[in-house]
Amino acid sequence: MRKIICILNLTFIINLHGRNNIDLNRRIDFPNVKGFITMVCDFHTHSVFSDGSVWPDIRIQEAQKDGLDAIAITEHLEYQPYKDDIPHPDRNRSYDLAKKYSGDSDLLVINGAEITKSMPPGHSNAIFINDANPIFNEDYIKSFAEAKKQDAFIFWNHPFWIGQSKDGLINLSKMNQDLIDKEMLHGIEVTNDLTYSDEAIQIAIDNNLTFIGTSDVHGLVDWQYKIPEGGHRPVTLVLSKNRTAKELKKALFAGRTIVWYNNLLIGLEKWVKPLIESSMFVESSGYYRKTHVAVVNIRNNSDARFILKNTSSLTFYTNSDLIEVQPHSIKQIGVKTGEKLSKFELTFEVLNSVIGLKKHPEIKFIIKGANNNTIQDVIF
Ligand SMILES: [Zn+2]
Numbered sequence: 242m243r244k245i246i247c248i249l250n251l252t253f254i255i256n257l258h259g260r261n262n263i264d265l266n267r268r269i270d271f272p273n274v275k276g277f278i279t280m281v282c283d284f285h286t287h288s289v290f291s292d293g294s295v296w297p298d299i300r301i302q303e304a305q306k307d308g309l310d311a312i313a314i315t316e317h318l319e320y321q322p323y324k325d326d327i328p329h330p331d332r333n334r335s336y337d338l339a340k341k342y343s344g345d346s347d348l349l350v351i352n353g354a355e356i357t358k359s360m361p362p363g364h365s366n367a368i369f370i371n372d373a374n375p376i377f378n379e380d381y382i383k384s385f386a387e388a389k390k391q392d393a394f395i396f397w398n399h400p401f402w403i404g405q406s407k408d409g410l411i412n413l414s415k416m417n418q419d420l421i422d423k424e425m426l427h428g429i430e431v432t433n434d435l436t437y438s439d440e441a442i443q444i445a446i447d448n449n450l451t452f453i454g455t456s457d458v459h460g461l462v463d464w465q466y467k468i469p470e471g472g473h474r475p476v477t478l479v480l481s482k483n484r485t486a487k488e489l490k491k492a493l494f495a496g497r498t499i500v501w502y503n504n505l506l507i508g509l510e511k512w513v514k515p516l517i518e519s520s521m522f523v524e525s526s527g528y529y530r531k532t533h534v535a536v537v538n539i540r541n542n543s544d545a546r547f548i549l550k551n552t553s554s555l556t557f558y559t560n561s562d563l564i565e566v567q568p569h570s571i572k573q574i575g576v577k578t579g580e581k582l583s584k585f586e587l588t589f590e591v592l593n594s595v596i597g598l599k600k601h602p603e604i605k606f607i608i609k610g611a612n613n614n615t616i617q618d619v620i621f
Pocket residue numbers: 355364398399
């Protein structure tokens with residue numbers, strides 16, 4: 242009995258911390274969007290079968306701890322630094338092992354490979370492939386053609402990587418443009434590991450490429466993204482019709498993605514906004530005692546720490562024009578409406594979201610019926 246009480250207490254403490262400070266539950270958690278399931282995916286990782294430092298079982302266990310819905314272990318086809326110790330002529334080997342380790346869990350393991358060329362065209366991932374072996378080819382165009390033949394989804398990896406671009410900018414060469422025009426490149430990493438690119442976002446928009454964000458992890462996720470301190474691995478959130486690999490792939494070709502990177506939500510406005518709106522909404526409202534100060538409770542059902550800038554004409558009793566809404570919590574704000582109103586609107590720029598070059602989405606909360614509720618006690 243005593244033991245049970247202790248466990249309950251511990252759960253309570255964890256929840257309390259999760260709501261107020263760091264979320265100790267490391268599972269990446271975003272709500273579904275109307276008509277779609279929000280799938281959490283990492284389409285770019287490595288193991289010892291190329292230049293990663295872990296066996297594929299660790300990649301699978303990390304993915305399960307992070308609550309991923311899908312993972313691809315995408316080994317470099319052309320670069321196998323450990324091949325003397327681990328000979329592996331079959332380039333599907335890490336996928337086969339990962340698939341075995343995932344067992345009958347819900348985690349989708351997607352076969353993929355990193356076509357690793359100098360710039361141009363640089364590195365690209367082909368995922369949803371059937372067989373990595375014939376994609377390995379000295380001639381880049383033959384690699385891409387084979388991946389396309391296998392109906393792979395192909396994306397340009399870290400085109401801004403300083404290892405291949407000294408200034409961290411992107412040279413959209415004729416070679417890369419041709420690949421896009423021939424529909425051999427369908428997506429682009431706008432973030433990779435700990436790096437971010439405004440230029441990649443612009444190229445994605447200009448060329449109708451799917452926004453991708455990946456970990457490209459080689460070592461341990463926990464160390465690289467400081468998970469114990471509340472960090473998260475970068476992932477692509479894919480809006481899929483259901484949890485199958487088939488629909489996931491379709492969603493990628495349709496461009497229905499949002500990148501979750503270092504507390505930023507990045508993507509086209511048409512996908513980012515519905516995700517923000519299902520993550521954060523007004524749960525309740527009323528007026529404080531006999532005053533004309535409205536109390537608005539905003540609920541956040543997601544992992545994002547939202548940073549909002551007030552763009553409406555109303556000012557707040559509790560905050561400046563900047564508001565932070567912590568993950569999985571309720572933020573209470575006092576709004577000076579002048580008199581008791583049956584309806585008013587609050588608009589915010591969402592600063593921790595990017596929908597274009599230096600562009601943030603705007604959201605609107607419509608508060609109705611606050612004049613019918615009196616709130617006696619407030620937490621602000
Ligand atoms: Zn690479």
